[in-house]
Amino acid sequence: MRLVPRGPVGPALSLLVPLFSVLLAFAASLLLLALFGTSPREAAVAVYQGLFTDLRGFSELLRRAVPLVLAGAGLALAFRAQFWNIGAEGQLLLGAVAAAGVALFSGIEGGWLLPAMALAAFLAGGLWALLAAVLKARLEVNDVITTLMLNYVAVYLVEWLIHGPWKGKTAFGFAYTDRFPEAASLPLFPGTALAWPGVVLAVLLAGFFAWLLFATTFGFEVRVLGENPEAARYAGVRATVTLSLVALFSGGAAGLAGFVEVAGTHHKLLSPLQISLGYGYTAIIVAWLARNHPLLAVLTGLLIGFVFAAGDVLKVALMVPFQLVEVVNGLVLFFLIAGEVFLRYRVVFGGRRG
Amino acid sequence: MVEDWLVATLARGLAFAAPLLFAALGELVAERSGVINLGVEGMMILGALMAFVVADASASPWLGVLAAAGVGALAALLHAFFAVTLRANQYVSGLALTMVGLGLSGLFGRAYAGKPLAHPLPKWDVPLLKELPWIGPGVFEGQSALLYLGLLLALGLSVFLHQTRPGIHLRSVGENPAAADALGVNVYLVRYLAVVFGGAMAGVAGAYLSVAYRPSWTEGMTAGMGWIALAIVIFAAWEPLRAVLAAFLFGAFYHLAYRFQGVLPPEFLKMTPYLFTILFLVLSALGKSVRLGAPEALGRPYVRGER
Numbered sequence: 001m002r003l004v005p006r007g008p009v010g011p012a013l014s015l016l017v018p019l020f021s022v023l024l025a026f027a028a029s030l031l032l033l034a035l036f037g038t039s040p041r042e043a044a045v046a047v048y049q050g051l052f053t054d055l056r057g058f059s060e061l062l063r064r065a066v067p068l069v070l071a072g073a074g075l076a077l078a079f080r081a082q083f084w085n086i087g088a089e090g091q092l093l094l095g096a097v098a099a100a101g102v103a104l105f106s107g108i109e110g111g112w113l114l115p116a117m118a119l120a121a122f123l124a125g126g127l128w129a130l131l132a133a134v135l136k137a138r139l140e141v142n143d144v145i146t147t148l149m150l151n152y153v154a155v156y157l158v159e160w161l162i163h164g165p166w167k168g169k170t171a172f173g174f175a176y177t178d179r180f181p182e183a184a185s186l187p188l189f190p191g192t193a194l195a196w197p198g199v200v201l202a203v204l205l206a207g208f209f210a211w212l213l214f215a216t217t218f219g220f221e222v223r224v225l226g227e228n229p230e231a232a233r234y235a236g237v238r239a240t241v242t243l244s245l246v247a248l249f250s251g252g253a254a255g256l257a258g259f260v261e262v263a264g265t266h267h268k269l270l271s272p273l274q275i276s277l278g279y280g281y282t283a284i285i286v287a288w289l290a291r292n293h294p295l296l297a298v299l300t301g302l303l304i305g306f307v308f309a310a311g312d313v314l315k316v317a318l319m320v321p322f323q324l325v326e327v328v329n330g331l332v333l334f335f336l337i338a339g340e341v342f343l344r345y346r347v348v349f350g351g352r353r354g
Numbered sequence: 355m356v357e358d359w360l361v362a363t364l365a366r367g368l369a370f371a372a373p374l375l376f377a378a379l380g381e382l383v384a385e386r387s388g389v390i391n392l393g394v395e396g397m398m399i400l401g402a403l404m405a406f407v408v409a410d411a412s413a414s415p416w417l418g419v420l421a422a423a424g425v426g427a428l429a430a431l432l433h434a435f436f437a438v439t440l441r442a443n444q445y446v447s448g449l450a451l452t453m454v455g456l457g458l459s460g461l462f463g464r465a466y467a468g469k470p471l472a473h474p475l476p477k478w479d480v481p482l483l484k485e486l487p488w489i490g491p492g493v494f495e496g497q498s499a500l501l502y503l504g505l506l507l508a509l510g511l512s513v514f515l516h517q518t519r520p521g522i523h524l525r526s527v528g529e530n531p532a533a534a535d536a537l538g539v540n541v542y543l544v545r546y547l548a549v550v551f552g553g554a555m556a557g558v559a560g561a562y563l564s565v566a567y568r569p570s571w572t573e574g575m576t577a578g579m580g581w582i583a584l585a586i587v588i589f590a591a592w593e594p595l596r597a598v599l600a601a602f603l604f605g606a607f608y609h610l611a612y613r614f615q616g617v618l619p620p621e622f623l624k625m626t627p628y629l630f631t632i633l634f635l636v637l638s639a640l641g642k643s644v645r646l647g648a649p650e651a652l653g654r655p656y657v658r659g660e661r
Contacts, residue, residue, distance in 0.1 A: 003440075003441065036461075084445060086449070135632075135635075135636060135639075139636060139639035139640065140639055141632075141635045141636055141639045142584075142585070142588060142635060144392060144445065144584075145581055145584055145585045145588075145631065145632075145635060146632050146635060148578070148581050149578070149581065149582075149585075149628040149629070149631045149632050150628075150632070152577075152578050152625070152627075152628040153625050153628050153629060156621040156622070156624045156625040157621070157625070159621045159624075160619055160621035160622065163619075163621065164619055164621075281453065284446075284449060288446060321460070321461055321464060323457050323458075323460035323461040323464075323573075324457070324461060325457075326453055326454075326456060326457030326460065327453075327454055327457035327458055327461060328457075329453055329457070330450050330451075330452075330453030330454030330455075330457055331450075331454060333446060333449065333450035333453065334432075334436070334447070334450045334451075334454065337436060337440075337442040337443060337446050337447055337450070338436065338440060338442065340442065340443075341440040341441065341442060344441075345441075
């Protein structure tokens with residue numbers, strides 16, 4: 001088997017191949033289900049009925065998609081600059097912490113509270129990512145590892161807060177903060193548990209990032225830096241500044257996801273495992289599936305949101321362990337990068353050896 | 355008093371360092387061949403589960419370790435196929451491996467959660483050496499058998515990489531694959547072997563956790579150690595013997611932080627290994643010379659006839 005590079009491919013093929021990869025991953029997951037003694041047919045029916053036959057079901061899909069789109073769009077921006085931000089999970093948690101802090105202790109009241117929480121969440125998530133970006137830009141410290149380590153630090157920071165200084169007076173034996181004041185709740189779409197401003201925020205932010213990336217000088221610098229750091233240096237791109245801004249935006253977006261989760265769903269700071277179901281890690285797939293295009297992350301975020309919501313349905317309806325979601329997501333990623341090979345190369349069997 | 359304290363730090367630090375050492379040594383070999391594998395965490399957790407399941411069923415912990423190496427190698431083979439043959443993005447392939455590994459182990463491990471292991475790995479004393487002052491009780495008494503093997507492995511790898519022909523081939527593949535190819539070294543084969551070896555060692559690292567350190571299975575029990583191992587490789591400047599030192603430093607710090615129990619909230623103690631990792635990376639970046647250790651072709655797929 002040999003791989004022969006091929007020229008640029010048309011838009012049809014570059015859309016079909018990832019789509020096919022995702023379908024293959026889903027098929028592999030159904031096979032895995034069968035292995036667990038769950039009929040794939042039954043599972044498919046349950047998912048269809050659970051998510052696509054009424055508003056409430058579909059809104060659950062959207063609710064899962066919102067943090068994925070927010071974090072994913074930010075990661076798309078980061079990956080464009082070759083900033084390997086694997087830390088969206090921690091940045092999301094920091095966002096949740098900052099939003100909770102403002103909601104509980106700032107004393108801000110009324111209509112200003114939610115914007116203040118969002119801003120704090122954006123900054124907290126952004127600064128958490130900035131730390132890794134500065135270390136990368138100034139000292140060439142491996143960003144994959146620093147961002148990842150900061151995830152764990154964030155987890156234990158939240159644990160400490162909810163067990164210690166922020167533990168609610170009304171929480172009794174449980175580890176969470178007091179409930180946020182009423183003004184800190186995002187409004188819900190009638191008849192659902194979906195905080196609709198989150199949807200608006202996600203789409204707007206994805207659009208903003210796409211504009212930033214493709215229509216501004218800053219975006220051009222980001223892309224040059226990512227594609228050819230040497231050329232970027234000659235062109236006068238200040239790597240530290242650009243990378244720092246990318247980190248701020250990317251981490252900030254994840255921070256906003258944390259804000260939407262606590263202000264839209266939980267209304268308090270609680271266990272990290274409940275705040276995020278691994279959205280930060282999964283957002284890597286969202287970004288990669290979107291070919292690091294922030295606006296496409298809206299679509300891919302919906303797709304992965306579907307995987308999460310389907311996991312919920314299967315857990316309740318057929319008692320399938322939720323860990324399946326993680327496996328499906330990993331498989332999607334594998335099939336995806338395998339699919340990309342076919343976009344870049346033509347596979348030739350046999351023939352002359354290279 | 356101080357002596358006891360030092361000996362305990364040495365002993366406990368090493369016990370904690372063993373899984374990091376195995377995982378780091380494996381990754382070190384893979385990276386020396388030019389392939390980075392971010393799937394260490396995933397391979398480790400698969401190894402931990404596999405070791406527990408096999409050790410539990412066969413009543414033989416060593417069989418468990420062997421099975422763990424096998425499953426780690428198999429998982430790494432997948433990564434090698436993506437990274438070497440398909441020339442896919444190595445970062446993404448490794449991340450996918452970690453996700454699949456964590457997910458699968460959670461899925462299949464549910465039945466084993468909380469079950470104690472009847473036959474864990476033995477602890478050994480090394481005759482003669484254990485009579486040494488300080489070092490004896492610190493290093494050579496009552497440690498898990500695997501730890502000693504890990505120390506020997508580091509020694510062996512160091513010799514292999516620097517003194518033997520295959521070792522020099524391996525390094526040349528990581529530094530300059532085109533030149534190695536021109537000299538008749540099979541670049542693809544070497545990379546496959548190195549990555550698969552890395553996976554087997556990650557599996558053994560996982561096995562240490564589930565059949566030696568804490569003989570039981572818990573979901574997510576690797577707790578990021580696979581990532582810490584990646585950092586240790588950098589800190590060790592891709593040298594096996596320095597990896598021993600790095601892994602031990604890490605374990606010792608962790609043990610000392612543990613000693614502060616009661617003074618600091620437990621969450622802060624749990625945070626320390628991850629903060630240390632960042633600190634380690636910053637320190638190795640500040641010591642600029644260390645960077646020379648990075649294989650030149652790390653992370654780049656090799657294509658014949660391309661530069």
